[in-house]
C-alpha cells in the first residue's frame with residue numbers, strides 16, 4: 001500500500017471527559033464495534049476508586065496495567081483507528097495534556113445530568129491551543145438530565161466553542177424514545193440493551209412522514225418537528241471545514257452503557273474526523289506525506305523496578321514510514337538510535353511491528369536515551385513544537401536529607417522530570433530546587449521512587465507559590481532589568497528558560513501592570 005493510502009486510512013484521537021461521565025464505557029463500546037474486544041467489561045476503568053484515591057502505589061500499579069491500553073488500535077470499515085487513553089485521575093492531568101498533543105481530534109463526553117464539569121473545561125483549553133477538532137457526545141440520555149438546549153448553551157459558554165447538533169434527542173430519562181439524526185436524516189429508536197450492537201435506524205427524510213408518528217406517537221412527533229425547525233433556524237448548516245479547524249463542535253446524544261448512539265457517532269466520525277494532520281517544528285511545517293520519517297515522544301512509561309530500568313517511550317509518527325531496526329537521528333542526542341523492540345497497540349495486545357505510518361503510535365523500548373518532547377527523524381535536524389509544559393499548581397522545595405547521595409538525587413530528579421512526572425525549577429539565587437505538580441500524589445511518587453530506584457532521600461517543604469510564568473520580552477534590556485530587580489523570584493525550568501515564580505494572583509497582576517514590557521506566559525511554549 002502506498003504511503004498516501006496508509007495515511008488516509010488513519011484516524012488518531014482521544015476521548016476526554018470529567019471522571020464518571022462515561023469515558024471508559026464509551027471506549028469499550030467503540031472497541032466492541034471495531035471488533036477489538038468480544039465482551040463488555042474487558043476494558044478496565046483507569047479511574048481510581050474512592051478507596052484507593054490516596055494510595056498512589058495502587059495507582060501506579062494501575063498505570064502499569066494501563067500501558068497495554070494506553071493506545072488502542074482497531075479497524076472499522078477499513079479505517080485504522082488509534083484511540084489514545086488519558087489518565088482518569090486528575091492528579092495526572094499533565095499526562096493527559098501531553099497525550100492531546102499526539103492526537104488529531106477528540107471526542108468529548110458530557111454527562112447530561114451534570115453538564116460541563118471542571119476537568120472538561122481544562123482539557124478543552126488545551127484542545128483550543130492547538131485547534132483540535134472536537135466532537136461532543138452528550139451521554140446518559142436514559143437518565144433525567146438537563147434540557148438539551150441548556151446543555152448546548154453551557155457547552156458554548158463554558159468551553160468557548162460553537163456547537164452544531166447533528167442529532168437531537170426525543171424525550172429523556174424514562175420517556176427517552178431515541179434520537180433523530182439531522183445529518184443523515186435517520187430516526188434512531190432507543191431500545192435499552194447492553195448487548196445489541198447495531199442501532200435500529202430508519203430513514204425519515206420528511207418529518208411529516210406518517211412513519212414518524214407510527215414510531216414515536218403524535219406528541220413526540222410534534223415536539224421533534226418543532227425542535228428540528230428551531231435548530232435548523234438557529235444553527236447554521238454544519239460546515240465540516242469549520243469542524244476540522246476546531247471552530248465548531250458537532251454534537252451527538254446517546255447512552256454509552258446502552259450502546260445507544262455510539263455506532264451512529266462512530267459512522268459520522270470516520271466520515272468527518274481529520275486524518276493525520278501536519279505538525280510544526282521550530283523551523284518548518286512537516287506534512288505526513290513527506291517521504292522522510294519523523295516523529296516525537298509524548299509519553300514515557302518507566303519500569304519502577306530498579307533492576308530493570310527500561311522504559312517505554314510512546315512515539316507519534318508525523319511523516320514518512322517508520323521502520324524497525326533502522327538507525328534514526330535523535331535530534332537532541334549525539335548518536336543515532338536504532339530500535340529493535342517496537343510495539344504497536346492493536347486492541348489490547350501489544351505486538352512487535354516492523355513498520356508504522358503517520359498517525360500511528362508505537363512503543364519503543366528505551367534504556368534512558370529518550371525524554372518527552374524528543375524528535376526522531378531520518379536525518380533532518382528539527383524539533384517538533386507543541387508539547388508545552390503548563391504552570392503547575394502545587395510547589396514544594398526539595399530538601400536533600402542525605403548529603404552523601406547528592407549525585408544520585410540529581411540523577412533521579414533529572415530522569416523523573418524527563419519522564420514528565422513533575423516539573424523542576426531551580427531558583428537563580430541559592431540554587432534552591434522546587435518541584436511543581438498538578439496534584440499532591442506526585443510528591444509521594446517522587447519521594448518513593450527517589451528512595452527506591454536511586455537510593456536518595458528527600459523531603460518536600462511547602463512553598464507559598466501561585467504560578468510559574470515563563471517570561472519573555474522584545475526588549476532585552478527591559479528583561480535583564482526585570483530579572484535583576486526580581487532576582488529572588490526568578491528560576492530556570494529544565495531547559496534553562498526563565499521563569500517568574502509568582503506568590504499570589506494579586507501580586508502577579510501588580511507586577512504585570514508595573515512591567516508592561518515583559519510578557520508573562522502560563523505555558524513553556526509561546
Ligand code: G4P
Nearest residue numbers: 017019020021022023024025045047139140255256257258
Ligand atoms: P469514566 O471512565 O468517564 O470515569 O466513566 P465510566 O465509563 O466508568 O462511567 C461512569 C459510570 O457511569 C458507570 O457506572 C457507568 O456504568 C455509568 N454510565 C456510563 N454510560 C452511561 C449511560 O449511558 N447511562 C447511565 N445511566 N449510566 C452510564 P458505575 O456505577 O460507576 O459503574 P458500573 O458498576 O456501572 O461499571
